[in-house]
Amino acid sequence: MAALPAKLRLQPTTVKSAALWGVAAATGALYLVQPWSWIKKTFLEKPEAEQK
Structure with missing residues (x-):
């Protein structure tokens, strides 16, 4: 990754932001x-026991 310019490197804030947006999208979809x-x-619910 050292060959990549600083703008193209994966930054911790980018990863954190993507994770938070993913959680927000999943929560919104569930809602x-x-x-x-x-x-x-x-x-x-607990599964009912089968009675024969």
Whole structure:
């Protein structure tokens, strides 16, 4: 990376900004779609025991 000019090198602030925008985009997408019933069914409810 030493051969790249300073403007083209990956900066820590750039990585941090990209990560924060990714989190914001994922949160916004979840808010718009709102799959709360799927999240509840998948992660919060205990599976029922099978009865024969």
